[in-house]
Amino acid sequence: MRLANISKSFGATRAVDDVSLELHAGEIVGLVGENGAGKTTLMRIVAGELEPDRGTVLAPAPIGFVHQHFVLVNAFTIAENLALVGATASEIELPDESRLVADLSIGEKAKLELMKAISRKPSLLILDEPTSVLTPAEAAELFAVMRRLAANGTIVVFISHKIPEVLEVATRVVVMRGGKIVAEGGTAEEIVREASGVRRPRRRSDSAGMAGAPRITAIVGVAGNGQAELAAKLRREAKGVVAAIPEDRTRDGLIAEMTIAENLALRTSVPAEQLIANYNIKASGPNQKAGSLSGGNQQKVLLARELSINPNVIVASEPTRGLDAEATRFVHDRLRDAAARGAEVYLITSDLDEAFTLGDTIQVIYRGRLSQPLSPEEAAEQAPRLMAGL
C-alpha cells in the first residue's frame, strides 16, 4: 500500500497534512497518536470511505476495516450478521451462532466484527482501536490472528494508543501528530513523547506555585484512559458553582444554530457585548450564529460563558485542542486568572506541554486511575513513563 502526499481538511481543520507512507505485505503496522492526530481519517481514506483533497492512494483489494464503533445489528443473530456481509466460514469462530448479538459480550462483538472483516480474505486489514474493549486474553487472541494473517501476506494496520500493546505485536510503529507522521519506531517513552508533542520537559518559574494558594491541577494522559468519566465525576462531586469546558466541542459545546448572545445567555447574565470585548472574540456582533465562528473563537465564547459565572470549580477538558498559538495562550491566561481569583481548576489534557505550562500539580491518568500528585519537576521525569503505563 502506498500513500503519496495525502491531505484532507474538514472545513478549517487540517485532519491529514501531506502524509506519505509505504506499507508492505506481511507487515503489522502500529499507527499511534492522540485523538485528532489523523489516524482514523487517514485509514478511512485508504479504505476508500473518504476522498482525499490531495494526493494519491495505491491500495490492494479487498480491504477489511474493523471500525471503532461496531456496525452490528443487535436484533439479529451472529449467523445473520455474518450472512448480511456474505461471510462464509472463517478461521476464527464464535460458539453457537444462533445467539443474538444483543446478548453478546463486548469482546464477542468485537470478534464478530473481526470475523466480518476477514471473511473476505482481505489483502489489507485495518483495525481501529480494537483492543480498547478487550480483556488481555482476548487481546492476545487477536494478536495471534493478526500474526497469522501477516504471515499469509496480509498488510495489517493496527490503530491504537495503547503503546505497550502496539509494541508487543507491531513490526513497525508509525507515530502521527497534528495530521502528520512525526516519527517511526523507538522505545515506549519516545513514542509517547512524539505522540504528545513534548521535546523536553519545560521548567516553570515558580511564580504562582505558593503552597496553600489555589491550584491548577493538570491531569495528563493519553486519550482513552478514562478522562471523560473523570471529568463527569469531577463535575458531579464539585461543590458550589461549577464551570465545564467539554471535550467534545461539536456535540456538547456551543449550539451552532443559536447566536453568540443566546449561547452566552444560557448560563450568564453578563451582556454579550462586554464578553465579546473582554475575550477578544472575533465576530461581527453578538447576533452572529455561533456555528459560523472559527474553532478558536467558539472556544473563547465557551470560556467566556463558563468563566463569567464566577465558578468555584472549573473542569476543562482539552480546552486548547485545535487552537492556534494565540488562542491557546489566551485560554491559558484566563485559566490562570480564574485560579488566582480562587477557583479550583482541573485541566484534563493529553498535551504534556500544556500540563507543564499550567499545572501547579500534575497527575497522570492511565486506565482510569490517577497517579500520585507530582510537582512539575517530578512530572518532567516521570510523566512520559507513567502515561505509557510503565
Place this chain on the structure above:
Amino acid sequence: MILLAITAATPLLLAVLGETIVQRSGIINLGIEAMMLTAAMTAVLFAQGSHSAAIGVLGGIAGAAAAGALFGFFAIELHADQIVTGVAANLLALGATGFVYREMEQSAVFVRAVPRLRVDVIVPLAWIVLPIALALVLWRTMFGLRLRACGENPEAVERVRLYRWSALGIESVLTGIAGAHLALMLSSGFAENMVAGRGFIALSIVIFGRWKFKGAILGTALFGIAAAAQYALQAMNRGIEFHLLLALPYVATLLILCGIAGRVRAPEALGR
C-alpha cells in the same frame, strides 16, 4: 358474522401488512391513509373505464404507488421529517380526492354501479396467501434480511435506499389492493374520506402485532370483530358503551408502547 367482520377488515389487514414491512425497513409512513384513499379513487376510475374490477384493482395499485412515490421522494431521498411528510401526504390525498370527486360527482364514473369481482379473491389473498408469502420473503431470503437490517442499523447495509424503496413499493401494492377492495367490494364506489382513519388504526395494529405478520392478523381480526360487534350492539340499541369499546384498541396499543404487556421492541432505526 365473524366471516363478515373478517371481510370488512381486509383493507385494514392489507394496510397493516404493508406498513409492517415498511417500518421493518426503518421508515414510519403515516401516509397509509393517503395511499388507500388515492387507491380507492383510482380503482373506481379504472374499473369504470374498463368495465373490469380486475383492472380496477390494478388502478388502485397505481394510485397508491403515486402517493407512495411522493412520500418516498421526501422521506427517503430528501431525508425530510417522516412524520410531517406523512401527515402532509394525508392532507394532500384528502384534498385531491375530495376535489376530484366533487368535480366528477355527476358523471357516470361515480354514479353508475361499479363492477365487482365475481369471487372476492382478495380476502383469502390478504388473510392467508400474502402473510405466508411475505413472511417467507422477509425472514427466509437475503433480501428480507437486508431489509430488516435497514430498520435496525442502516449503517450495516449498503444501498439502504434500495431496500426502503422496495418496502414502500410492496406497501403500495398492498394498500392499492386495500383501497380497491374498499371501494369496489365493500362499498359501492367512492365516497369522500371513505378511508375514515383506517390508516392510523393500521399504525396501531402494526405496533400491537409487534411488527410481525402473525400479530398483524391477530390484531386486525380482533379489531374487526370488535368493530362488527359495535354495529351489532348499535342495532340492538345498546349503543352507549361501544364508543369506549372502540377506544380499547388504542388504549391497548398505548400500554404495549409502554412495554406493560410484555416487552416491545420496535425496529431500532425506525424513523431515522
Place this chain on the structure above:
Amino acid sequence: MTRAIVAVAAALALVALAGWLFGHSPIDLLTILLGGSLDETILKAIPLLLTGLTIAVAFRAGVWNIGGEGQFIAGALAAFVAARFGLAAALAASVIAGAAWASIASLLRWWRNAPEVLTTILLNFIAINVLGWCVNGPLQESSARYPQTDAVSIALPQIGDVHAGVVLAAAVAVVAWWLLYHTREGLRLRATGFNPAAAKFAGVNVEAQIFRAMAVSGGCAGLAGGIELLGVTHRLFERFAAGYGYSGIAVALLAQLHPLGTVVSAFFFGALATGAGELQRSANISATVATLIQAVVIFTMILFGRRERA
C-alpha cells in the same frame, strides 16, 4: 419569509390549475377562495392560531405533539363540565385539561421511552371516542335526539361579530413569543430543541423543558377547544375537533415555528377555510381544496428546509 410566500403562491397556483383543468375559471376560483368574510375568517383563524402554537412550541423543544385533536377535545370537554362555575373557570379548565392530556404522552415518553409521535396520535383517537361516548351517553342533550350535548350555559362575550376569544388567542401568541424569545427559560427550551446534548452540558434540565413544552403545547390546544365551544358551537358533538389539530401543522410550518408568524399564518388558513366553504356553496368545488392547499404549503416548506424542526 420568502419561503412562506413561495409556498403560498405555489399552493394557490396548483389549486387554480386544478380548477382550470376541470373547467373552472382560475380567476373566479381564487377570488372566491381569498375573498371570504372577515368575521368568518377571524372565527376560523382563532383555533388555528392556537393549534398552530401547539405545534410550534412543541417542535421548538424538539418533540412531536401531533395530539392537537385530542387535546382540543379534552379542553372542550373540561370547559363544558366547568361551565357551571363561570367563564373564567371554564377557560382555565380547558387549558389544564389540554395540558394534562398532552402530559400523558410526555409521561409515557419519560417513564417508558414511548415515542410521543405515536402516543399523541393514539390519544387523539381515545379522546375522539371518549367524546363520542359522552355525547351519546352521559352528556347527551335532554331531548336525547342527536348525539350532542345541550347548549352550554355561558358564552364568550361578543366583540362586534366575533367573540372575545380573538383577544385571548392573540394574547397567547404574544405571550408565547415573549416567553420563547425574551426569557431565559424560553432560550433553554429552544436550546433543547436545537441540541439537547449541548444544552444539558450548559446546565439545562432537558427533561423538564420537554415536559413543560408539551404541557404548554397541550394547554394551547385545550384552550382552542374551550374557546371554540364557548364562542362558536356552544355545544359538543361528534366530530367537534374536525381536523383543527392537524391543520395546526400547516399553520406552524408556514410560520416557520415563530409565534408571531403563526398569527399571520392562521389568518391565511382561516381565510382559506372560509373561502373554501364559500367555494363549495357557490361553485360546488369541494371545500377540501383548503386541505389541498395546506398539504402543498407543507411540502413546499419541507422542500426548502429539510431540518425545519426547531
